[in-house]
Amino acid sequence: MRYAQGGGLTDAERAARERIRQQAVERFEGGEQNREIAAALRVSVRSVERWRRQWREGGAAGVASKGSPGRPKLSDAQIGRLERELERGPLAHGWQDQRWTLARVKTLIGRLFHVSYTVEGTWVLLKRHGWSWQQPARRAIERDDAAVELWKKDTWSRVRAPRQPATPGSSSRTKPGNR
Template sequence: MRYAQGGGLTDAERAARERIRLQAVERFEGGEKNREIAAALRVSGRSVERWRRAWRERGEVGVRSKGSPGRPRLGPDQIVWLDRELERGPLAHGWADQRWTLARVKTLIGRLFHVSYTVEGTWRLLKRHGWSWQQPARRAIERDDAAVEVWKKETWPRVRASRRRSGPGWSSRTKPGSR
């Protein structure tokens, strides 16, 4: 089932939906028709058909909630362990450099816990537990910071000023002479 806001149900909403499905089960047992049940419970006829099929195949267990689909697959102890391993760095785990990529973290989780995450799921897990995306600062070896500062103070204002256009008929929305 998809939700317009991009999220699922809270535990309370899930429990409320389950109560409705269990009311439908009582009505199945009472012999009511799908149309009557749908109208009484204010749900779609398709939902009632799906619930009745699940009820026939597996009984009341078939219509019960299966829990949150987004529950974390790693427990609190495993998260602490993962944090420690990430702090040790990629070199300690056999990679040639000191960059953690999502693919590497995904592989590490698989090696340590025998649990498979997607790259996106790995990112959500890390973000949920306080890790952030980092971009390494890449600087040229030949970089001269003093020369960069001089350029920013002296040259850049001249370059920026020459690009400005002013005068009648010029705005950011119209082209010169289009009036």
């Protein structure tokens, strides 16, 4: 089940959802049909079918919610350790440069905690804990901004191809007779 804006259920909403599941169990035991249960509880027939299958396999406990599948995989202590390791830098973990990429952070999490994240999940985890995307400024030490501006004014204006004037039949907005 997906929720707008990436949000989940509040504790009260989660408890109400559990009550609906338990009411469905009572109706299963009473012999009611799936469509009747779905209409009475205002849920989809597919949900009732899934709950009935879980009820057959595991009883009332089988229908109980297992919790959010998107719950954090790392504890607060593990997040703290991850942050300390990230601050040490990629070189300390065997990479050849000082750039943390999402793929590298994902690999680091796997090495440290034996937990698998997707690259997208790694980004969500980092954002949730205050990390941001950053791109290093790449400028040559030898760069001369004055020389670049001079080149743009003098050389680029001569090198670049001149614009072709619009002719009738081209994509020009004005036609010779409409001036």
